[in-house]
Amino acid sequence: MALATNQTERTAATTESVVVRYVLTGFALVFLTLFLFVPLVSVFWEALAKGWDLYLAALTDPEAVNAIKLTLITALIAVPLNLVFGVAAAWAIARFEFRGKALLTTLIDLPFSISPVVAGLIYVLLFGAQGWLGPWLAEHDIKIIFAIPGIVLATVFVTFPFVARELIPLMQAQGADEEQAALVLGASGWQTFWRVTLPNIKWGLLYGVILCNARAMGEFGAVSVVSGHIRGQTNTVPLHVEILYNEYNFIGAFACASLLAGLALVTLALKTFVEWRATQQHKGDAVPLEARARLASAH
């Protein structure tokens, strides 16, 4: 387009000089390379150090398969639960005024500020054999700690804030006008939520779910405390990596770690895609019809 050519040649008064730009960018790149890129590459490097066969054998080992299954189950339960909690909490905070609202907002951020180990300990103190509910649970033969329910609970706790924190500012910024308009037009609460609110928050929601899932699958500290490390039963992939490494089974450890690293890369790719789609929508929206027609006919 004829419009764009001259703009790149002028330096605006608000950009830094070339030297500063290169130094800062270089700095950031060096930092990222050292702390992100090198570790990531080294995981795959070490995993494949003794060849493809040993790598696959490590991944198809029954205990590894079990760990993968447990990680998937945990994520499959924790993420939908937190999706519902997160949307409900964001709806309450962004749309209503009530006593205790500030407290709720603070509580939502609590899992971020607590050490994951402490988070796991909370559940041990609550549901463990010597815990508050321990005797009651033993009576009814319900196992929470050192069993799958405990792992799921601990994971739900640490991944709770992601969806809510993503949605609250988004819903506050969007305002309640559209929802009020829907109500005046005769829509029920559910219709309003489903047809007006949800489409408006879908990208923020997806973003929150992606982050929630990444954390749910990769959580170590809290799960480590409640799981009991029973091989083949209560080990998620992160826990399994630790066990294998402590036994000097480096290929095994790095092979499982490569799964997590792969998950990180997929998460990153999905995040970028979601961000791109969200901005695409906004960009496409901004050009009014008449201007578009003019642009089209100008060629």
Added chain:
Amino acid sequence: MSIDIRNVRKTFGDFIALENINLDIASGELLALLGPSGCGKTTLLRIIAGLETPDSGQILFHGEDATDRHVSERQVGFVFQHYALFRHMTVFDNVAFGLSVRPRRSRPSKEEIRERVMKLLKLVQLDWLADAYPAQLSGGQRQRIALARSLAVEPRVLLLDEPFGALDAKVRKDLRRWLRRLHDEMHITSVFVTHDQEEALEVSDRVVVMNHGRIEQAGRPDEIYETPATPFVTQFLGDVNLFHGRVDAGQVAIGDYAHPIADASATDGAAKVYVRPHDIELSREPGAALASGTIEHIHAVGPIVRVELKRDDSDAYIDAALTKEQYQSLRLMLGDQVYIRPRKVAVFVDEGAHI
């Protein structure tokens, strides 16, 4: 459908938004709620709609108490100041929304919905935009779609919250006229909120002037303008010059000048006297003048010439408005000394009642 508002009161914490509001709106009337920001007009509108609940008082629709009815059951149409169009739906889906959320039994068929929506879009002259998204429309187009959307459910009352506030002057004028014509065609009881007095006076059948949560005056636009009931209404509508005087035996005296008052039995006392710029007569003859002043500013663009004078006896300014002919015949220039005589005054004795 008529609306009766009885003793409505609304507070937000310590702030009294509405106090003792009583208003009867006739069926088919186009009423304007006019007032400065914070006077409670939008709160009152939202209470009528059901988007807010009053602390006490009643709202009656055609004699039936609707105070406890949920907003979705009131059959009102509401047009928001910032349109509130559903950004993820096309214009067509926006307008069809009210019909598509009806329970299955009362929902019209797809063809019927399509017919009604296209008819409304033609009414607002935007049928060619049916597949566009709100973000692709201009402000004026969005507001017309918002109006079409609210009319789709055949409301008994139409409520508009500063509908033209976010638009530029030319579009505002066009839409104002368009709304009036639409109302004349459809005869729905309509209430709109505005802080623009020109808009209120031009469009509506009746104007309700509000201030600090109370109704100052309700009446036809010409009534409100010619015979304002309180100092606030006088000052709010149009420009006005303020003088201080005394009421004494059927006359109001401002310095040496005396002006007869219509109501000869009025109570005596200190009073505020308001004179509109176009009711001020300028001349070079000194006899029986209210005041004299020196011309400091002349604004001669357009059919009305605005002359700003500084009083000789104080530092106050007086605004006068003359027609082009009057201005030319007087041959006024900057620095001239002129004498002022009012043709018409509004007098309020300091307890507030209009004389």
